[in-house]
Amino acid sequence: MKKTRHCCSLLLISLMIVLSAASACLGGCGTPAQPAVREVKIAVLTYDDYDTFVNSVTRHMTRWCRQKEKEDDVRITIDIVGAKKSQLTQNDQARNYIQDNYDVLCVNLVDRTDASGIIDKAVASGTPVIFFNREPVSEDLYRWDQLYYVGAIPSQSGELQARIITDALSDPDKFDGIDVNDNGTIQYVMLEGEAGHQDSLVRTSVCTNSIVNAGFSLEKLGDEYANWDRDQARAKMKELIDRYPFQIEMVIANNDDMALGALDALTECDYPLDPFVVGINGTPEALEAVRTMKMDGSVYNDAKSQGETIMEMAYALGQGLPVPDTVELTFDKYVFTPYSIITYDNVQEYLNNEND
Numbered sequence: 001m002k003k004t005r006h007c008c009s010l011l012l013i014s015l016m017i018v019l020s021a022a023s024a025c026l027g028g029c030g031t032p033a034q035p036a037v038r039e040v041k042i043a044v045l046t047y048d049d050y051d052t053f054v055n056s057v058t059r060h061m062t063r064w065c066r067q068k069e070k071e072d073d074v075r076i077t078i079d080i081v082g083a084k085k086s087q088l089t090q091n092d093q094a095r096n097y098i099q100d101n102y103d104v105l106c107v108n109l110v111d112r113t114d115a116s117g118i119i120d121k122a123v124a125s126g127t128p129v130i131f132f133n134r135e136p137v138s139e140d141l142y143r144w145d146q147l148y149y150v151g152a153i154p155s156q157s158g159e160l161q162a163r164i165i166t167d168a169l170s171d172p173d174k175f176d177g178i179d180v181n182d183n184g185t186i187q188y189v190m191l192e193g194e195a196g197h198q199d200s201l202v203r204t205s206v207c208t209n210s211i212v213n214a215g216f217s218l219e220k221l222g223d224e225y226a227n228w229d230r231d232q233a234r235a236k237m238k239e240l241i242d243r244y245p246f247q248i249e250m251v252i253a254n255n256d257d258m259a260l261g262a263l264d265a266l267t268e269c270d271y272p273l274d275p276f277v278v279g280i281n282g283t284p285e286a287l288e289a290v291r292t293m294k295m296d297g298s299v300y301n302d303a304k305s306q307g308e309t310i311m312e313m314a315y316a317l318g319q320g321l322p323v324p325d326t327v328e329l330t331f332d333k334y335v336f337t338p339y340s341i342i343t344y345d346n347v348q349e350y351l352n353n354e355n356d
């Protein structure tokens, strides 16, 4: 009796070995079977809910995830939350996502000089972080090999914005149209984004220095922060118009929303001059304003490519994989998308891309 039971067990064990070998072979003989990925959880933390450009980056992120879910047999959870401009709130949000076992964080810092609260938690829990749009200082980024930054090079946007202006000033007819008081110097006002933001500091100085280095004379009438915001820019521009009722020949804005806010103010105040107005980003409203010649130009900030690259990286890092080869890393840490010039001459191409 005992002997029969022993034989039966041996038979059962041999059968199980044969069956498991067969099923391993079905999974692909020679290649180790990959565990099926069921879900990747991605948290996206933005500095605020109301930023036009950042919202367009996150829209492209969501689109990428929905498309990827269709292509691969995977569920991607993407949760997007704004920090209402408080770094402490954002640190708490990061902690909560880590506690909820999110696989990767994509962080648009509130204060780009204060990334340590988030980095400490990420390192302790082994959660990779992709910072975007608001660039942490390099000392922070180099603290761990699972920290990255995706954005664009601010000096390039300043140079291209200057190029739009110097191209116009180099044409004698256009120069005369801009220099309405005919004194050979362009009187301008500057609308800046935020104090301490890399895109405000660098765009402002590089743009004006490049114009002067190209041999043109500039006179700054006023310089105001409007926090990237159309309404704030409109209010600040009204104050400038009150101070300089006949002098403003040019408006240089660190982004399109502020350029559009300046235009709102000029229209509402019935300003007697028609200043040259330039922005940065190439938002749909700005493209329309360039097409209808209300704005004189903008610099394209590639929200689509930034959003998609962040997701490609997050999807891989969240599964414990390296950054894909398709993503071109600079110094093993940074991805910078190129800026490009938008004027009336090429605006239709950008409008067509918007509709794709």
Ligand code: GAL
Pocket: 051, 052, 053, 054, 133, 134, 193, 199, 228, 254, 255, 256, 280, 281, 301
């Ligand atoms: C800049 C962009 C601005 C604003 C800012 C927020 O790159 O041009 O419009 O979105 O980022 O950090």
